[in-house]
Amino acid sequence: MRRRTRRWRGGALLTAAVAVSLAAGCTPGPGAQxxxxxxxxxxxxxxxxxxxxxxxxxxxxxxxxxxxxxxxxxxxxxxxxxxxxxxxxxxxxxxxxxxxxxxxxxxxxxxxxxxxxxxxxxxxxxxxxxxxxxxxxxxxxxxxxxxxxxxxxxxxxxxxxxxxxxxxxxxxxxxxxxxxxxLTTGYHYGEAPGGGRAVSSRTVRYPSASFAFTWSESRDRWLVGMDGDPARTTEGGRLAPATVVVQHVDVRESDFHDSRGNYSPYVETVGSGRAEVLRDGRVYDAAWKRGTATDGTAFTARNGTPLNFAEGQVWVVFVDSTNSADKS
The missing domain is CATH 3.50.90.10 (YerB-like)
Structure with missing residues (x-):
């Protein structure tokens, strides 16, 4: 696949009309189905x-x-x-x-x-x-x-x-x-590492979407919220991963666009960067690395040792490394 060097500028360059049409569903491009x-x-x-x-x-x-x-x-x-x-x-x-x-x-x-x-x-x-x-x-x-x-x-x-x-x-x-x-993801599961900081919640913001992860001591899980509302299954239960990863990545424009000429963002998951790993009511600063597309992603602590995830479901939230709107 060809690589483009254009940076993705999120929703800032999109018109309100485009955002409304996309909220109802992806707008197919020419020849799309x-x-x-x-x-x-x-x-x-x-x-x-x-x-x-x-x-x-x-x-x-x-x-x-x-x-x-x-x-x-x-x-x-x-x-x-x-x-x-x-x-x-x-x-x-x-x-x-x-x-x-x-x-x-x-x-x-x-x-x-x-x-x-x-x-x-x-x-x-x-x-x-x-x-x-x-x-x-x-x-x-x-x-x-x-x-x-x-x-x-x-x-x-x-x-x-x-x-x-x-x-x-x-x-x-x-x-x-x-x-x-x-599950050849490269993730390690096991006991929590030392250090970290106690946190009750972490919020990630996209230009037109937000995710909140709130620690539940009673459930030993992070309760998911989307756009300000509790995220539930159709059966009514809360979505609640054991580990949440906020992975800071490069996001550029894809080679493909919709019928209005709006390019899709391309998430660069091969490379390296910083991450935050949330488990057990704590956040750990980490580094991530994925050498090639056929590799999994390694997450390491500041001392270079593998950073263990908690046993259970993992959510990985890709965040543009230049996104100033993302905040805790």
Whole structure:
């Protein structure tokens, strides 16, 4: 994929009309198609078609109309990504558990391909992509599973408005969970390191979205809030990861844009930078490094030792390293 050097300027350069249209859903570009083409338990990998089974990654809608989402509480890792209009989208990764349903499912972005290279031929569930991006998805070392006429994996909820009503049934894509061995993220789990600072909450702000993580002593988890509201599942439970990572990255313009000429942000997940790791009611300053796209991401403490995550679900929030709006 070609690299551009333009910096992503978030929502500041977008008009109000564009932000409103994107709040209702991603605006497809020319040739685009929207419907086209837990604890951290021990587990063993299964095999499928002669290949080690890999993770299932699902692109999940995250505008207000898409909430509450389904199946996020079963994910091993949830990535929070910036998209057009200063909004956000989620990528939920499943290895140790496959819920009955996940969604609403939405479209893929160019930077997803680099992020997913850390896994061995992952399955990607998504609802479409910008037309010129589809050939790159087809060529990527992953199993692309968008909805199609012959697919039984996707259903629509008649009680929700389109396009925020498409759901995937993971059991139709994978016969069983691949197991924890498929989580080749590079993360280390174990006892908390020394040091850190006690914090009750951490807020991350995008131009048109915000995330709050509030420590719950009784649950030993970080309670998620989105745009000022508690983030819940469709069953009513709170989304509550054990570890939250605020990963400061370079964000540039993607090679692809929508019909109005607005380029998607591209999250640079290969490289290095600083991060904050939240676990056990404390925040730890860390450094992250991912040498190549096929590597996982290593997080180290100030003394250079691996920084252990707490056992359980991990949320990774990608933040533009130049984003002055992000604050605790």
């Amino acid at each position: 929207e419907d086209g083409r837990a604890p951290h338990p021990e587990g063993s990998s299964s095999t499928e078609a002669g290949h080690p089974a890999s993770v299932l990654a699902v692109k999940v809608d995250n505008v207000r109309a898409a909430r509450p989402q389904t199946g996020l509480d079963a994910a091993d890792v949830v990535y929070v990504e910036p998209v057009e209009g200063g909004l956000s989208r989620l990528m939920a990764v499943y290895a140790t558990e496959l819920p009955k349903s996940v969604g609403p499912v939405r479209s893929a972005r160019e930077s997803d391909l680099e992020l997913l290279r850390q896994f061995d031929r992952p399955t990607l569930a998504f609802s479409g992509a910008q037309g010129k991006l589809l050939p790159l998805i087809d060529k990527a070392p992953l199993r692309a599973e968008p909805p199609g006429e012959k697919s039984d994996a996707y259903v629509r909820d008649a009680d929700r408005p389109a396009p925020h009503n498409l759901y995937v049934r993971p059991g139709e894509l994978l016969s069983q969970p691949p197991g924890a061995d498929a």
